Amino acid sequence: MSELREKIIQSSLQLFSEQGFHGVSVKDIVEHCQTSKGGFYHHFKSKDELLYVIHDTFVSYVLNEANRAKRRYQHPVEQLHEMLKSLVRVYDLYNDHIIVFNQEYNYLKDDYYQLIKSKRDEYEEILKGVIKEGQRLGYIREELPTTVTTMSILGMVNWTYQWYKKDGPKTIDQIASTYIDIIFTGLLTEDAFNQYQTSKLSKELEF
Incomplete structure (x- = not known):
């Protein structure tokens, strides 16, 4: 990603x-990041596309990480662990993007909305498939x-954007550890949970 493109996104x-x-307005954006309208339109067709890119950035991240977890691990508990870890970490990487998404997603043009919805649906199906296989x-x-x-x-993890602070008392991995502990305590069978607690995965994320 070019430096100017990232600067436009951050502004x-x-x-x-x-x-x-x-x-x-586009004028407000280019003035804020000290570029020209030509610089803006070199990277984005419109302000609508810019809003889409903001949304797509974090949705694509969690989807790519979910597919990576599926390729890397065969065991559904390991796959779920890695998916949850990346789903929580997105709030450290892209919390500003997510705040804008939750505030402004109603303004996405329908074509862009459908692209985002397709990726979100794909992620949900991967997660659902991992749970089904675990069952x-x-x-x-x-x-x-x-x-x-x-x-x-x-629903539980998606609320993180409301309260997570980078300079808070817990790191994002400590928060992920808490989420995983809560979720696995409720989801896993007794034998599977006992196996998980003695595995290397449970040691990766410390409270």
């Missing part, structure tokens, strides 16, 4: 957060409704 994140998407193999409690379980995990 827009600040301005959109403070003034809202419709309260900010089939006896590692995750089979009585738990898969869809409700999937949405409960996402």
Whole structure:
């Protein structure tokens, strides 16, 4: 990513957060990051595309990390562990993007919205598939409704943007460790949880 493109994104994140998407013009953005309209349009077709890129950045990150976890690990508990770790870490990497997303996503043009929705749906299906496979193999409690379980995990983690602070008392990995402990305590069968507690994965993220 070019330095100017990143500078435009960072300026827009600040301005959109403070003034809202419709309260900010391309002129405001280029003045804030001290570039020209030509510089802006070299990297973005429009302010609408810029809003899409802000959304797509963190959605693509968690989706790519989910696919990487699926390729790297065969065991569903390991896959779920890695997916949860990256899902939490996104709030350290892209918290400003996520704040703007939650504030401004209604203004996404329909074509862009559908692209984002497609990636979010794909992520949910990967997560749901990992949970189903864990249930089939006896590692995750089979009585738990898969869809409700999937949405409960996402709902809990997705609220992180409301309170997470980079300079807070807990690091993002310590927060991830807490989430994983809560989720695994509720999801895993007794035998699977005992196995997890003695595994290398449980030692990766310390409280």
